[in-house]
Amino acid sequence: MDNRDRVALVTGAARGIGASIARKLASVGHPVVLADVLASVEDTAAAIRAEGYQAQAVQLDVSDEASVADLPQRLGGWWSDLGVIVNNAGISPKVEGRKRLVEDIPLDEWQRVISVNLTGPFLLSRRAIPALKRRRWGRIVMMTSQAAHTPSSITGAYYGASKSGLMGFARTLALELGPFGVTVNSVAPGRIKSEMVAGSTQAANEAFVASIPVGRMGEPNEVAEVVSFLASDAAAYLTGATLDVTGGSYMP
Ligand SMILES: NC(=O)c1ccc[n+]([C@@H]2O[C@H](COP(=O)([O-])OP(=O)(O)OC[C@H]3O[C@@H](n4cnc5c(N)ncnc54)[C@H](O)[C@@H]3O)[C@@H](O)[C@H]2O)c1
Numbered sequence: 001m002d003n004r005d006r007v008a009l010v011t012g013a014a015r016g017i018g019a020s021i022a023r024k025l026a027s028v029g030h031p032v033v034l035a036d037v038l039a040s041v042e043d044t045a046a047a048i049r050a051e052g053y054q055a056q057a058v059q060l061d062v063s064d065e066a067s068v069a070d071l072p073q074r075l076g077g078w079w080s081d082l083g084v085i086v087n088n089a090g091i092s093p094k095v096e097g098r099k100r101l102v103e104d105i106p107l108d109e110w111q112r113v114i115s116v117n118l119t120g121p122f123l124l125s126r127r128a129i130p131a132l133k134r135r136r137w138g139r140i141v142m143m144t145s146q147a148a149h150t151p152s153s154i155t156g157a158y159y160g161a162s163k164s165g166l167m168g169f170a171r172t173l174a175l176e177l178g179p180f181g182v183t184v185n186s187v188a189p190g191r192i193k194s195e196m197v198a199g200s201t202q203a204a205n206e207a208f209v210a211s212i213p214v215g216r217m218g219e220p221n222e223v224a225e226v227v228s229f230l231a232s233d234a235a236a237y238l239t240g241a242t243l244d245v246t247g248g249s250y251m252p
Contacts, residue, residue, distance in 0.1 A: 001137065003029030006083025007075075008231065010034055011062050011124065014041035016194035017143065018088040020220035024228045025084065026053035033078060036089065037061050062089045062120030063112075068127050082131045084231045087121035087166075088143040090196075092159045097201035099156040110158045117162035118169070125173060125184075138182035139231045142170045143223075144242065146190045146250045154204050163188075167242055174240035183239035185230050190246030192218040213248030 008025040012018035013034035022044070026032045031054035034045045038059070045057035058074055060067040072079040093100070093109055100109070121142055132138030147155045148163035167186050174184035191197060191208050197217070209217060223245050229235055230243070244250050 004031070005081055006137070007031045007033060007078050007081045008084035008086065009071075009082060009124075009128075010086040010088055011120065012036055012089030012143075013057075014038040014044050016196065017189070017192060017220045017223050018086070019044050020224040021086055021088060021227045022055065023048055023051075023053075024221065024224035025086075025231060026051070026055055028228055028232075030084060030231075031055070031078065031081070033058060033075060035060055035062070061116075062087075062124060063115035065123055068120075068123040071124075071127060072131075079131060082128055083135065083137060084139045084141075085124060085128055085132075086141045086143070086227055086231075087124060088141075089120055090117045090143060090145075090162075092155050092196055092199070094156075094199050097199065097204070099152075099154060099159075102157045105156060105158060113156070113158040114162050114165075117159070118165045121166055122169060129177070129182075132177070132182045133180045136181040138177070138180070139235075140170075140173065140177070140182065140184040141227050141230050142166045142184070142186045144170075144186045144188045146188055146244065146246050148186075148188055148242075149244075149250055149252070154200050154208065170242075171240045178239055181236075183230070183235065185235075185238060185240070186242040187223060187226055187230070188242050188244045188246070188250070189218060189223050190244075190249045192220055192223055192245075194220060208249075211249055212246070216247065218245060218247055 014036035
């Protein structure tokens with residue numbers, strides 16, 4: 001079995017880090033499924049196909065149980081060949097570039113962040129487990145955040161709560177799936193150039209960059225390289241781990 005027989009499904013792949021991961025995994029031979037709420041995910045998949053790789057798009061909301069349950073029907077043979085899942089879709093609401101304080105967070109906004117960032121990865125992982133177990137090979141990667149480790153003045157409390165929760169979820173899943181050849185790891189980026197980061201004020205981003213030892217924000221492809229390693233055979237003995245991609249701004 002090589003990467004051509006291992007379909008990689010990447011959520012939040014229309015743009016940013018997810019698009020970069022999808023392109024990287026395609027370039028090392030995986031057929032890739034790009035999933036996103038945005039209709040523009042079709043264009044991102046088309047651009048990857050134009051580079052000569054296999055890619056298809058599905059428009060879906062990862063927090064919608066029925067849409068996730070329907071994926072095997074929508075993907076057909078691609079679902080049977082599923083090998084890699086990257087739970088990358090995430091949201092970090094801001095008001096005029098700033099986070100809300102806890103006392104100002106409306107319940108529906110709290111629930112939305114938890115649904116997309118934490119429940120979404122649960123729904124997709126749960127759906128995929130039988131297919132991965134059957135193949136006795138699989139890779140699940142959770143896109144968490146530096147905010148899962150440390151308090152953040154940039155992101156709201158629901159964001160850190162969801163990402164810490166995702167790391168906890170990943171560890172238990174790693175325990176359950178280890179005997180079946182399926183690894184489950186987290187990637188925790190610091191500040192990476194994307195539309196999400198562009199949604200914060202320039203002052204907040206500049207202050208953050210000043211605290212990064214390597215002296216700059218990361219690029220989406222620098223996260224994609226780490227995900228690609230975790231998805232490879234070389235990472236077979238790595239599970240339940242978190243890889244920090246922060247330019248040194250977080251050192252455990
Ligand atoms: N950029 C950073 O500095 C940074 C740092 C740490 C963690 N992260 C995490 O990396 C991931 C990607 O972030 P990004 O910076 O590329 O952000 P982004 O906003 O550019 O991209 C996120 C993508 O997820 C999609 N998405 C949002 N809600 C969805 C849903 N319900 N269903 C399906 N797709 C959905 C969006 O449409 C978008 O295409 C997120 O989980 C984010 O929390 C980013």
